[in-house]
Amino acid sequence: MLRHPFTRSVRPNRVYAKLKLAGFATSAIRNAVANRAVVFTANGNPAEVLRVQSYDPPSSPAPDSVQVRFRLSPINPSDINVVQGVYPATPMKMQLGGEDVHVGGNEGLAEVVEVGSEVQGLKKGDWVISAKPQAGTWSSFRTLRAEDVIKLPEGRLSEVNAATITASTVNPPTAYNMLHEFVHLKEGDWVLQNGANSAVGQAVIQIAARKGIKTINFVRNRPDLDHLMNQLAQLGATHVFTYDALSDKSLAKHVKQWTSESPIRLMLNCVSGPDTTAMTRLLGDNAHIVSYGAMSKKPLSLPTSLFIFKNLCAQGFWQSRWYQQHSRQERENLMKTLADFKLKEPEHEILDLSTESSDEAATQRLRDVLVKMEEGFGKKVLLRLG
Ligand SMILES: NC(=O)c1ccc[n+]([C@@H]2O[C@H](COP(=O)([O-])OP(=O)(O)OC[C@H]3O[C@@H](n4cnc5c(N)ncnc54)[C@H](OP(=O)(O)O)[C@@H]3O)[C@@H](O)[C@H]2O)c1
The missing domain is CATH 3.90.180.10 (Medium-chain alcohol dehydrogenases, catalytic domain)
Known part of the structure; x- marks a missing residue:
């Protein structure tokens, strides 16, 4: 035996x-x-x-x-x-x-x-x-x-x-679908995201970069921050910040300069909590904030003014629901599409x-x-x- x-x-x-x-x-x-x-x-x-x-x-x-x-x-x-x-x-x-x-x-x-x-x-x-x-x-x-x-x-x-x-069946499909199902993004457009070093966030960076879409990414501070920033930059991240940067008033000014031709219309939320609320200040008119995770375990609070004056739209995404609503063929097609991106693990x-x-x-x-x-x-x- x-x-x-x-x-x-x-x-x-x-x-x-x-x-x-x-x-x-x-x-x-x-x-x-x-x-x-x-x-x-x-x-x-x-x-x-x-x-x-x-x-x-x-x-x-x-x-x-x-x-x-x-x-x-x-x-x-x-x-x-x-x-x-x-x-x-x-x-x-x-x-x-x-x-x-x-x-x-x-x-x-x-x-x-x-x-x-x-x-x-x-x-x-x-x-x-x-x-x-x-x-x-x-x-x-x-x-x-x-x-x-x-x-x-x-x-x-x-x-x-x-x-x-x-x-x-979970992370890259979520990243791909969130980049495609809410806002019609074209080359040169911008996407804002938190939890950018999560598996989903890394897939978002790579898929966006391959399509010529620029990303502004937020992560938590850590002792080896430079290593993480370099790693995300190598994946194709346009800018990477820690949440601490949100308290710097000049950040919004810089973002406006970078994106003036194409104000940010998509924000992907993995975290929620006060930092996420602060990130919404960087959005342009008619933007969508798509929540897919709540890693901070805190609620998401959004200023009413963003809905009234900027026509913000707040939605959620759940890949499991996507599977329920799509055929096996569509699912296999998505797998093939993702394979072509040759994402890094x-x-x-x-x-x-x-x-x-x-x-x-x-x-x-x-x-x-x-x-x-x-x-x-x-x-x-x-x-x-x-
Ligand atoms: N809706 C959907 O269909 C769907 C699909 C896939 C994933 N998700 C959700 O997406 C999220 C990420 O999943 P994943 O597999 O990509 O995760 P992961 O690779 O395990 O990474 C977890 C991420 O969460 C961050 N994080 C953990 N605790 C945090 C806190 N207290 N405050 C702020 N950030 C925190 C981590 O940052 P640090 O490195 O700083 O710890 C890291 O960026 C999860 O909530 C997951 O349930 C949802």
């Missing part, structure tokens, strides 16, 4: 804990590789309620299904919100050792490892993503219906690029929990990283579970 190195010191009863749910088999163990999932039983602080749990590998897939192995699955802010119970999405459910648990993870790069007898168009080794949200991507293996997976275009992609860019760190000697050690390592993320980690964390 093959043994994966990390199973050596794992107690057998934990490695082979019974797991029942749609997509996870409860049957006999076919090899000794410990499959792991990041699960929770009750909403709460992720660093307290998430745990890593081993489970039986799935049995061979049904004729219409494929077995996939997740290679890298991002931990996005919305995944954290799902665990906290403050996001309108239901995580995947399963039974683990007689207990109902949720498996975290909405998106992830997976590889087909076994194909059901009636499946067409998919083969072992293909890279795929789940077409359905909340697929429980923080797990090693899943069995998915073939119709619920989307095959990635074949090519020489790195795992990280595929997981964060090409196969991402965000700074990231791979959290490989498959190498931990026990579920307890893996849980502790995960929780340590979650605490750092809460404090502002500055990098996208990508989970590898085996």
Whole structure:
């Protein structure tokens, strides 16, 4: 029997804990590789309620299904919100050792490892993503219906690029759609955004730059600010400021000079709170502020005068709603369009929990990283579970 190195010191009863749910088999163990999932039983602080749990590998897939192995699955802010119970999405459910648990993870790069007898168009080794949200991507293996997976275009992609860019159902699509669905932008136009170093913000900078659209970007101050500013400039950012610059009255004057031919008509809001309110002073007439995140956890307050005298329009964007309202073909077209931009992946760190000697050690390592993320980690964390 093959043994994966990390199973050596794992107690057998934990490695082979019974797991029942749609997509996870409860049957006999076919090899000794410990499959792991990041699960929770009750909403709460992720660093307290998430745990890593081993489970039986799935049995061979049904004729219409494929077995996939997740290679890298991002931990996005919305995944954290799902665990906290403050996001309108239901995580995947399963039974683990007689207990109902949720498996975290909405998106992830997976590889087909076994194909059901009636499946067409998919083969072992293909890279795929789940077409359905909340697929429980923080797990090693899943069995998915073939119709619920989307095959990635074949090519020489790195795992990280595929997981964060090409196969991402969340961040680059959000950036692209926000730049296209609210204001008709042409070359030379300007876009204002906060949270500019987020994965979405970095995609906004790159897509805008490729289209000749200029960006004014705001980020939080930090010790290595120069490094971040250079990094965003290399992606194509026209200007990068910290929120502190908003208290400098000359900023509005400079922005007016830069944009006088083309006043800013689109502002993308990832953060909310008072700094975001201050940013709206930089907008021109008939502008749209599109909110897609609330990272400050503060409300968005907008001066009434902007609505009356500048005809401001305030809207929200949710990529999940976009998927509900668009066909699978439109979704695949969007993926192809985004692939052509050849976006650079965000700074990231791979959290490989498959190498931990026990579920307890893996849980502790995960929780340590979650605490750092809460404090502002500055990098996208990508989970590898085996
Ligand atoms: N509506 C949609 O369809 C949609 C789609 C994708 C993402 N989103 C949302 O977009 C946001 C960004 O997602 P992401 O995956 O791109 O994030 P990410 O790469 O994990 O980056 C998080 C960003 O939030 C900033 N941030 C964290 N705490 C903050 C605070 N208290 N005040 C100000 N900024 C703070 C971070 O800045 P520092 O580097 O300074 O910590 C960083 O720029 C999230 O709210 C997410 O839920 C929405």
